[in-house]
Amino acid sequence: MVDGVLQLVCECKHDPWGKLGKDSLAGRLWSHMPNAGELNDSETYSEMWMGTYPTVPSRVRATGESLLEHLKKNPDLVGESVCSRYGPDIPFLPKILSFAKALPLQIHPDKKLAEQLHEKNPEKFGDTNHKPEIAIALSRFEAFVGFKRLGEIAELMRLKPLEAFVPEHKNFDDEVLRQLCTKLLSLPPETVSKTVTELQNSPLSDFGNDYRIPSLLRRLDEQYSKSDNGILVATILMNYMILEPGEALCVPADSIHAYLSGDIMECMARSDNVLNTGFCPRPDRDDVELFAQALTFRPHSPEESILLKKTSQIGLKGRSTEYAPPFSEFNVLGVNLSPQEAEAHRIIESPSIVVVTQGSGTMNVGDGSVHHIKEGNVYFAARDAELKFSTDKGLTLYRAYATF
Numbered sequence: 205m206v207d208g209v210l211q212l213v214c215e216c217k218h219d220p221w222g223k224l225g226k227d228s229l230a231g232r233l234w235s236h237m238p239n240a241g242e243l244n245d246s247e248t249y250s251e252m253w254m255g256t257y258p259t260v261p262s263r264v265r266a267t268g269e270s271l272l273e274h275l276k277k278n279p280d281l282v283g284e285s286v287c288s289r290y291g292p293d294i295p296f297l298p299k300i301l302s303f304a305k306a307l308p309l310q311i312h313p314d315k316k317l318a319e320q321l322h323e324k325n326p327e328k329f330g331d332t333n334h335k336p337e338i339a340i341a342l343s344r345f346e347a348f349v350g351f352k353r354l355g356e357i358a359e360l361m362r363l364k365p366l367e368a369f370v371p372e373h374k375n376f377d378d379e380v381l382r383q384l385c386t387k388l389l390s391l392p393p394e395t396v397s398k399t400v401t402e403l404q405n406s407p408l409s410d411f412g413n414d415y416r417i418p419s420l421l422r423r424l425d426e427q428y429s430k431s432d433n434g435i436l437v438a439t440i441l442m443n444y445m446i447l448e449p450g451e452a453l454c455v456p457a458d459s460i461h462a463y464l465s466g467d468i469m470e471c472m473a474r475s476d477n478v479l480n481t482g483f484c485p486r487p488d489r490d491d492v493e494l495f496a497q498a499l500t501f502r503p504h505s506p507e508e509s510i511l512l513k514k515t516s517q518i519g520l521k522g523r524s525t526e527y528a529p530p531f532s533e534f535n536v537l538g539v540n541l542s543p544q545e546a547e548a549h550r551i552i553e554s555p556s557i558v559v560v561t562q563g564s565g566t567m568n569v570g571d572g573s574v575h576h577i578k579e580g581n582v583y584f585a586a587r588d589a590e591l592k593f594s595t596d597k598g599l600t601l602y603r604a605y606a607t608f
């Protein structure tokens with residue numbers, strides 16, 4: 205019989221925006237992998253990827269085989285309903301991200317655009333799939349996500365340094381916002397820099413409810429440069445949000461976002477396509493027209509960006525939180541146990557990936573096997589795995605699973 209629960213060895217990336225050394229949760233979790241070694245305090249640890257994506261694949265710890273190869277040989281582990289849609293694979297990609305400064309201002313193309321981009325430039329856009337994503341805060345998490353309400357943007361665009369950029373219009377609607385966004389992303393560096401300086405010199409009272417804008421301008425200016433077009437788009441057009449641990453964001457395909465600081469568990473459809481326009485070197489930026497044409501205008505308020513959570517029916521003791529985005533492919537369960545507590549998950553009937561983010565405990569599998577689990581351990585669980593979790597000292601884990 206093939207084991208239904210497999211411990212994985214995952215890899216960590218080192219993007220320049222990642223947190224350094226032990227400050228990085230991604231790094232700390234990854235440091236428990238065999239052969240990870242000591243964390244280097246002058247190195248960034250940005251993303252730990254868990255799953256089958258070919259550029260950063262996870263391996264089965266016991267054999268060293270790639271998880272994807274293992275699933276190809278044992279398709280029953282993922283089951284018929286996944287195989288018929290996606291092949292013997294995991295249709296989602298969970299990651300732990302730790303970032304000390306803004307990630308590139310980005311969108312992830314929808315399926316139709318992904319197909320077009322892949323056809324034109326398969327090297328850069330390796331996937332034909334969409335990439336909606338969710339982000340669950342593991343520490344205090346700051347993000348720019350979606351657009352502010354139109355009225356709020358119109359109000360801010362009346363500020364002296366900005367008024368010249370507003371396109372001619374009768375009604376300030378989403379199409380005018382698309383033009384405005386294109387305009388701000390296309391401004392020459394000197395104009396961006398001059399505008400940012402003028403905004404920084406404006407009295408705080410000019411910003412009304414958006415009183416955080418001057419301090420955000422200062423931080424982004426220090427992180428990148430005053431002439432980065434992303435600064436104006438993020439601070440003036442987008443919602444700035446702070447999430448506490450356990451709270452989550454939902455980012456549909458084509459929706460604008462730039463995460464600013466924190467540690468998160470991210471889960472996305474299995475794709476690595478991205479269009480970047482700010483907070484990255486100019487040569488790395490994608491075409492502004494293409495970016496602006498693809499933009500959606502949902503979410504259009506902070507409330508719309510929040511992914512509501514509920515108690516999951518999968519948790520038999522009511523101690524599992526369900527993060528269920530309104531798109532298919534995956535949901536995520538969060539299990540947060542105090543000392544001496546336990547939780548049991550009924551059989552989900554689809555493949556899942558479990559990552560322990562805090563504490564330690566025991567995971568009992570329905571086939572009788574017992575795993576002592578602790579922070580940084582990552583497991584693949586087959587569709588028919590029945591899992592029970594218990595802890596003496598406290599335990600937090602996340603379990604992403606395929607949905608249909």
Ligand SMILES: [Zn+2]
Nearest residue numbers: 310312337461
């Ligand atoms: Zn993203």
